[in-house]
Amino acid sequence: MTTKQRFATALVCALAWIVIDQFTKALFKQILSPGEVVSLFAGSLLVLPTYNDGAFLSLGAHMSGAMRAAILVFGVLAILIGLVGWLLRSSRLGRVDVMAIACILGGGLSNLVDRCVYDGRVFDFLNVGIGRLRTGIFNVADIGIMLGVALLLLSSVKRKPTLPRDRNSLRI
Template sequence: MTTKHRIATALFCALAWIIVDQLTKAFFKQILTPGDVVSFFAGSLLVLPTYNHGAFLSLGAEMSDSTRNFIFIYGVLAILVGLLIWLLRSSKLGRVEVIAIACILGGGLSNLLDRCIYDGRVFDFLNIGIGHVRTGIFNVADVGIMLGLAMLLLGRAKRGPTSPGSATALQ
């Protein structure tokens, strides 16, 4: 993939995640207030809007505001910049890897946008499960991040392990 194609593919994919995430957040903020719960598919999907101070599963929500904001704004920004540099500089990335990185960038940027607008909080509203076995509350950006991570990990696992000096290790 040429640099131009990597950038175009990544830009399109990342923007798609940002737009869809922000539109779904705006929609549910418009029709629901924190505390409301809407159930779909016999309770398998719940929509319950909330503002999350932490990260995945409220990790870090108990930190001081300054520490939490430093980690979840500047730390996340540093990771996203690192991913962007990897995307721009690595000519060996395949289409799946470029899309995976773009999913992470789009989801991460959309949640970072929330943190900057909503005083360090992210708007979450989705919960899935059966009975008492449920996920934490998340949003569409989180789906993009997790999908991107899964694509990168599965892509690496599919290639199998490489030994130093092998043809695949040199690529």
């Protein structure tokens, strides 16, 4: 893929994640009251609106506001900028890699929008599990981030390392 193709593909995919995430957040903020819990699929999926001060699984929620902002806003922004740089500079990225980066960018940017709008917090509303074995509360942006990470991991496992071929090294 050319740089323009990588950028265009990633932009469309990332924007899709942002739109879907922000739409679902707006929808559930409107139809659910704080503290309300909706159980679906025999309790395997719970929809419960909450604001998360921390990151994944509320990590960092108890840090000071300045430290949280430094890490969860500026740190995340630096990572996202690094991903954009990787996307634009690496000609070796395949389609799966580009889609993976786009998923992470879309999810990360959408959660950054929340942090800017909701005083450093992210709106989460999904919980999955069986019985007492449950996930933390998350949102669609988190799904995008996790999907992107999983795709990058799978892509790196499938990719075979390329070694330079030196004819002289094969001689005995």
